[in-house]
Amino acid sequence: MSKMLMIYPDRCTGCQNCTLACSVFHDGEFRPHTSRIQVTTWESEGFSMPTTCQQCEDAPCVAVCPTGAMHDDLTMNRVAWDEVKCIGCRMCTLACPFGAVVFETGRRRIIKCDLCDGKPECVTFCPAKALDYVEETDSARDRKKAVAVEFKKTFEEVK
Amino acid sequence: MYGWIGRYLRIDLGSGTVRKEVLTPDLARKYLGGRGLGTHFMMTEVDPKVDPLSPQNKLIFAAGPLCGTNAPSASHYDVISKGPLNGTIAASSSGGLFGPMLKYAGYDMIILEGKSAKPVYLWICDDVVEIRDAAEIWGKTVPETTEAIRSATDEEASVACIGPAGERLVLFANVMNECGRAAGRSGVGAVMGSKNLKAISVRGTGAVRVPDPKAFREAVVKASAKIKANSVGGKGLKNYGTDVLVNILNELGGLPTRNFLDGYFPTADKVGGESLAKQLLIRPRGCYACIISCGRATKVTNPKFAGQGEGPEYETAWAFGPDCGIDDLDAVTKANYICNDYGMDTITMGSSVACAMNLFENGVITTKDTDGIALNFGDAEAMVELVRKTAEGEGFGKKLALGSYRMAESYGHPEYSMTCKKQEMPAYDPRAIQGIGLNFATGNRGGCHVRGYTISPEVLGQPVKLDPRVTEGKPALDITFQDLTAALDSSGMCLFTTFGLGAEDLAELLSAATGLNITTEEFMKIGARIWNLERLFNLKAGLSALDDKLPERLTKEPILTGPSKGLVNRIDEMLPEYYKLRGWDSAGIPTKNTLADLGL
Numbered sequence: 001m002s003k004m005l006m007i008y009p010d011r012c013t014g015c016q017n018c019t020l021a022c023s024v025f026h027d028g029e030f031r032p033h034t035s036r037i038q039v040t041t042w043e044s045e046g047f048s049m050p051t052t053c054q055q056c057e058d059a060p061c062v063a064v065c066p067t068g069a070m071h072d073d074l075t076m077n078r079v080a081w082d083e084v085k086c087i088g089c090r091m092c093t094l095a096c097p098f099g100a101v102v103f104e105t106g107r108r109r110i111i112k113c114d115l116c117d118g119k120p121e122c123v124t125f126c127p128a129k130a131l132d133y134v135e136e137t138d139s140a141r142d143r144k145k146a147v148a149v150e151f152k153k154t155f156e157e158v159k
Numbered sequence: 160m161y162g163w164i165g166r167y168l169r170i171d172l173g174s175g176t177v178r179k180e181v182l183t184p185d186l187a188r189k190y191l192g193g194r195g196l197g198t199h200f201m202m203t204e205v206d207p208k209v210d211p212l213s214p215q216n217k218l219i220f221a222a223g224p225l226c227g228t229n230a231p232s233a234s235h236y237d238v239i240s241k242g243p244l245n246g247t248i249a250a251s252s253s254g255g256l257f258g259p260m261l262k263y264a265g266y267d268m269i270i271l272e273g274k275s276a277k278p279v280y281l282w283i284c285d286d287v288v289e290i291r292d293a294a295e296i297w298g299k300t301v302p303e304t305t306e307a308i309r310s311a312t313d314e315e316a317s318v319a320c321i322g323p324a325g326e327r328l329v330l331f332a333n334v335m336n337e338c339g340r341a342a343g344r345s346g347v348g349a350v351m352g353s354k355n356l357k358a359i360s361v362r363g364t365g366a367v368r369v370p371d372p373k374a375f376r377e378a379v380v381k382a383s384a385k386i387k388a389n390s391v392g393g394k395g396l397k398n399y400g401t402d403v404l405v406n407i408l409n410e411l412g413g414l415p416t417r418n419f420l421d422g423y424f425p426t427a428d429k430v431g432g433e434s435l436a437k438q439l440l441i442r443p444r445g446c447y448a449c450i451i452s453c454g455r456a457t458k459v460t461n462p463k464f465a466g467q468g469e470g471p472e473y474e475t476a477w478a479f480g481p482d483c484g485i486d487d488l489d490a491v492t493k494a495n496y497i498c499n500d501y502g503m504d505t506i507t508m509g510s511s512v513a514c515a516m517n518l519f520e521n522g523v524i525t526t527k528d529t530d531g532i533a534l535n536f537g538d539a540e541a542m543v544e545l546v547r548k549t550a551e552g553e554g555f556g557k558k559l560a561l562g563s564y565r566m567a568e569s570y571g572h573p574e575y576s577m578t579c580k581k582q583e584m585p586a587y588d589p590r591a592i593q594g595i596g597l598n599f600a601t602g603n604r605g606g607c608h609v610r611g612y613t614i615s616p617e618v619l620g621q622p623v624k625l626d627p628r629v630t631e632g633k634p635a636l637d638i639t640f641q642d643l644t645a646a647l648d649s650s651g652m653c654l655f656t657t658f659g660l661g662a663e664d665l666a667e668l669l670s671a672a673t674g675l676n677i678t679t680e681e682f683m684k685i686g687a688r689i690w691n692l693e694r695l696f697n698l699k700a701g702l703s704a705l706d707d708k709l710p711e712r713l714t715k716e717p718i719l720t721g722p723s724k725g726l727v728n729r730i731d732e733m734l735p736e737y738y739k740l741r742g743w744d745s746a747g748i749p750t751k752n753t754l755a756d757l758g759l
Contacts, residue, residue, distance in 0.1 A: 013449070014444055015446065015447065015448060015452065016256075016447050017229060017449075020229035024375075029368045030227055030228050030366055031367075033263065033365075043302075043338045043469075044468060045456070045467065046442055046444055046456020125229065127383075127387075127449070127452065128452065
């Protein structure tokens with residue numbers, strides 16, 4: 001079985017604990033600017049949406065990589081990056097439809113979610129359960145259940 | 160330095176000069192940051208007798224050492240100045256993104272001096288600091304300003320700004336950031352307006368560092384677990400927001416009602432957190448790094464009071480609700496939205512409306528004074544209309560813009576104003592809760608609950624339950640809470656983390672963030688140092704022991720109905736002991752020994 005990072009924007013409080021946990025885990029400092037997960041907030045509507053690498057099955061960043069630095073890592077169910085093979089061409093940044101891959105010249109590296117090697121810190125530190133790391137075939141179960149609960153309420157009212 | 164950045168900005172708005180100065184490790188350790196550090200600079204650089212709205216007053220934005228880390232709910236910065244509402248040292252705290260962003264940009268603090276000749280805003284992006292023309296933004300509301308400035312600078316920026324109320328020098332105008340977060344009290348927004356400074360937009364791409372990220376992670380996990388396990392910090396505040404307190408205080412008979420004529424409001428539940436969750440709540444919101452999520456994203460669909468935004472908090476729901484004899488949650492929330500959009504403190508606004516209603520019902524003022532509006536307790540539409548008039552600077556609203564004390568005084572009856580040191584008290588009746596009365600009376604910025612929240616033990620049983628009706632032991636309790644809060648505010652933490660964390664935990668987090676060995680004892684001493692420094696500022700500003708008092712209504716007129724019927728506050732039993740324990744003489748002046756011991 002394979003796990004995936006599930007996002008529930010309706011639960012997100014916009015607190016950014018995910019970006020803080022991500023940056024300190026990877027870089028040893030609190031620098032959310034280079035967090036692998038980012039949160040977009042609409043303050044007046046009270047809505048926030050975390051976005052990060054979707055670890056695509058048929059990833060555009062892998063397809064366009066001329067050296068094979070960006071590659072599928074089947075053991076972790078993720079797209080991984082090989083520092084040695086990378087020539088810093090940034091084609092992956094251009095190709096990613098989610099804006100989840102960026103290059104940082106200062107440190108000569110790709111910044112992209114690596115699922116913290118199987119124990120994502122963003123999930124650990126999310127206080128609202130807006131992020132979850134779950135078996136991919138189970139990933140929609142919470143939503144199914146929420147629909148069922150709503151249906152049950154309505155059904156009991158009308159019967 | 161770890162925790163701190165070690166650098167701050169000094170900006171002279173008159174000449175347009177920007178300087179980057181070094182924050183020395185000694186000063187950082189002595190005052191931490193935020194409120195403490197800002198007060199130090201006010202004390203050393205500003206004459207306490209200065210006119211708060213003159214160019215000689217300074218306005219300081221300061222974050223704390225924990226700000227920008229993922230210590231639980233450590234997002235707070237303070238706006239420090241001499242406050243125009245009452246002339247005391249003002250430090251207003253706010254959460255959101257602004258404090259952390261300032262640090263990521265590379266600064267612990269901004270000191271603003273002088274006055275700009277024309278409306279301007281600041282744009283800070285890492286090393287770039289620009290003073291920009293704000294002619295086109297002047298006059299805009301908080302959400303409009305935030306949007307316009309983000310468009311002009313950076314969509315990711317944090318914007319702290321004033322609304323039209325701050326421009327118009329409403330004496331309780333606030334500074335708003337992220338649209339819904341407020342450095343709310345004491346009128347720091349009017350100081351910003353007096354300097355012709357509309358906003359500060361900041362974006363930082365740098366880092367806040369700690370000496371040992373793994374050890375810091377452990378300290379954070381441990382502290383977070385304590386907050387999550389706490390019934391208030393972990394559950395109550397998230398589910399119902401701070402407004403959860405309405406029913407709790409009302410059941411005690413400590414919910415000030417109709418301008419403190421009573422302490423019990425039979426239909427209070429209608430404006431309580433449970434009703435809010437059921438009727439208006441979209442979802443809970445959290446400040447930056449917050450694990451509590453007490454913020455309320457709400458929406459009112461009732462066409463009469465329609466709107467969308469953040470709030471109401473408990474104090475707001477009370478000020479526009481029971482304090483005005485009102486139980487209409489839609490109206491209360493609408494009044495909150497207006498205050499947020501125009502940048503006004505909801506406590507002083509609501510309490511000033513309540514005071515006006517009290518004056519009106521007793522015949523001191525009439526419809527001739529109030530632009531033809533009958534001001535009876537319970538009239539929700541009149542309340543919202545007065546808030547709008549104040550926000551827009553119209554008619555009777557100009558009187559209300561002075562706060563309840565000056566407004567009532569202008570009609571010859573200041574005793575109707577429910578204030579301590581001319582700042583409106585919040586939503587806890589000192590007649591039912593003795594300790595909080597002493598805290599209001601001795602508060603360094605006047606009536607205020609977030610300077611020493613003795614409600615925790617006296618009402619909520621946190622960390623232990625104390626009898627709210629006794630005065631014995633309350634002076635010592637007040638001092639502990641006041642000192643703890645002063646140090647906490649200066650560290651960058653949110654006050655609500657004290658639902659779960661004590662001084663020991665906070666000192667541990669600070670030590671892990673800074674690499675210094677800050678003991679519990681040192682942490683509390685820093686708090687006492689800040690408290691005494693604020694006191695010295697106020698004494699030099701001309702205040703005295705005569706100002707450490709409650710309105711006569713609270714010591715002479717008992718609560719009329721409810722569980723606390725017949726009670727009054729007995730501050731005389733507490734104040735002398737408070738002075739003694741503080742190490743102050745009988746005139747409320749810190750003794751030489753006290754000051755020497757604190758390094759002042």
